[in-house]
Amino acid sequence: MAARRFSSPASFSSRTIGAALEIDFGAAIDEFILFLATERGLSTNYQISTRRSLEDFGAWLSRREQITQPAQVKLEHISAFLADRKGQGLAAASIKLLVVAIKIFFRFCRNRQLTERDPAELLPLPRLERYLPETLNEAEVERLLSVNLTGRPFPLRDRAMLELLYASGLRISELTGARLENLDLDERVIRVIGKGNKTRLVPVGRKACEAIAAYLAHERPGLVTPRSGSEVFLSRRGKKFTSQRAWQIVKEAATLAGFDKNVYPHLMRHSFATHLLSHGADLRIIQEMLGHADISTTQIYTHVDQNRLRAIHRKFHPRG
Numbered sequence: 001m002a003a004r005r006f007s008s009p010a011s012f013s014s015r016t017i018g019a020a021l022e023i024d025f026g027a028a029i030d031e032f033i034l035f036l037a038t039e040r041g042l043s044t045n046y047q048i049s050t051r052r053s054l055e056d057f058g059a060w061l062s063r064r065e066q067i068t069q070p071a072q073v074k075l076e077h078i079s080a081f082l083a084d085r086k087g088q089g090l091a092a093a094s095i096k097l098l099v100v101a102i103k104i105f106f107r108f109c110r111n112r113q114l115t116e117r118d119p120a121e122l123l124p125l126p127r128l129e130r131y132l133p134e135t136l137n138e139a140e141v142e143r144l145l146s147v148n149l150t151g152r153p154f155p156l157r158d159r160a161m162l163e164l165l166y167a168s169g170l171r172i173s174e175l176t177g178a179r180l181e182n183l184d185l186d187e188r189v190i191r192v193i194g195k196g197n198k199t200r201l202v203p204v205g206r207k208a209c210e211a212i213a214a215y216l217a218h219e220r221p222g223l224v225t226p227r228s229g230s231e232v233f234l235s236r237r238g239k240k241f242t243s244q245r246a247w248q249i250v251k252e253a254a255t256l257a258g259f260d261k262n263v264y265p266h267l268m269r270h271s272f273a274t275h276l277l278s279h280g281a282d283l284r285i286i287q288e289m290l291g292h293a294d295i296s297t298t299q300i301y302t303h304v305d306q307n308r309l310r311a312i313h314r315k316f317h318p319r320g
Contacts, residue, residue, distance in 0.1 A: 023114050025058035028070045032108050043196060053101040057081055070106065071115045078102055078120055096126050133270040133300060136263070141166055141271055145207075147257040153236065154223075158249050160208070160215040161233055164190075165250070165265055167208035169272035169290055171195075172265040176241040178232040185209045194291035202289050273301045 023031075033051050036042045060081050061067040067077065086095055103120045110118040136144065145162055149155035165175060174192040182191035188204045204212075212232070225238035233241050247265055254263035273286050287298040 022069060022071070024068050025061065025070060026055075028109060028114050029054045029058065029105070031112070031114075032105050035108060049097070050101045050105075053098050054105055057098070057102060060084070070109045073106070073115070073119050075119045075122060078123055092126060099123060099125055133274075134262075134267055135274045136267060136271045138275060140259075141268075141275075144254060144257050144259070144263065147253055149253065149256070152252075154219055156211070156215040156219045157223075157233060158253060160211040161246065161249060162253055162268075163208035163211040164204065165268040166272055167205035168192075168202040169269045170202070171269065171291075172243045172246055175265070176231070176233065176243055176246050180230045180232055183212070183232055185213055192291070196293070198291060198293075200288065200291050270301075273298070277301050 029051060032054070033047050036047050036050065057078075061073065061077060064080075064084075065077055067073060082095060082098065085098065090098075103123060103125075106115065106118045106120040109115045145159075145166065149158050152158055161175060164170060164178070168190060170178070170190075170192060171194065174194055177193060178190060183204075184190070185204070188206070188209050189201050190204050191199060191201055193199050216232075220232075220234060223234040223236065223238050228234060228238040229240055231240045233246075235241055235245065250263060250265050250268070269290070273290060276286050276289075277283070283295065283298055283302065286301065287295050290298060292298045
């Protein structure tokens with residue numbers, strides 16, 4: 001695919017207002033993505049996702065409404081586009097991402113005088129249903145972490161991965177990206193790089209440290225090749241783990257442990273947070289360990305814990 005040519009930021013001030021209003025949708029998107037990269041410093045993945053959403057919208061406008069310029073867009077065009085996507089079965093969460101992309105794009109266009117007004121200003125954000133996360137109870141976690149892995153090619157590595165997922169509540173990308181220089185088994189902490197390239201320190205439990213130490217001493221040296229990096233967990237070829245392969249290992253371990261339910265890496269993260277909360281941990285501390293930017297994301301675990309408390313009350317209270 002041909003590389004996109006971005007306008008120079010200087011063109012924002014030198015372009016006349018009349019010419020600005022005639023800019024086509026593709027060029028406006030280019031300028032907006034350049035703004036996200038250079039002035040907002042947002043991640044490449046976010047830029048790609050936002051570009052895809054806006055280009056989809058632009059193509060729809062051209063095809064359905066014969067609109068090729070941001071200055072021609074009205075609120076009813078945006079509403080019709082979103083209704084069309086919803087009618088095609090797009091999930092509510094994806095619709096919300098579309099709305100956010102469109103709103104910030106037109107705010108940028110208005111500020112840079114690419115439009116006379118912001119057609120998305122009154123566009124409301126759709127409300128999402130809050131689904132309670134699935135979790136394993138403490139007995140189920142113990143069952144998974146105690147599974148016999150001796151028949152597997154690298155049992156120490158696989159156990160260390162399982163233990164670390166639960167001990168520190170890591171995302172799968174944080175697990176596969178964990179590096180030796182960021183792991184301190186003496187202090188029992190690991191430095192991880194999470195969403196938005198934000199770094200945080202997370203405690204690592206004693207059992208997880210013991211499992212990792214055994215793997216580092218007895219299995220990892222045999223996996224290292226001249227091209228290996230400093231990732232903690234290496235594949236059989238000495239390369240960094242893919243998220244897909246790490247996911248498979250969790251699924252395979254759950255099958256060995258006799259689980260019928262769907263067990264996946266993020267389930268360990270949900271369980272980590274829920275169990276901390278049920279044992280009295282402060283929500284702000286859990287937020288910090290999970291790497292959530294907003295406390296509202298962490299608060300969903302309070303609903304899980306309330307459900308557990310209600311179930312206990314119904315079961316054991318004389319008038320429950």
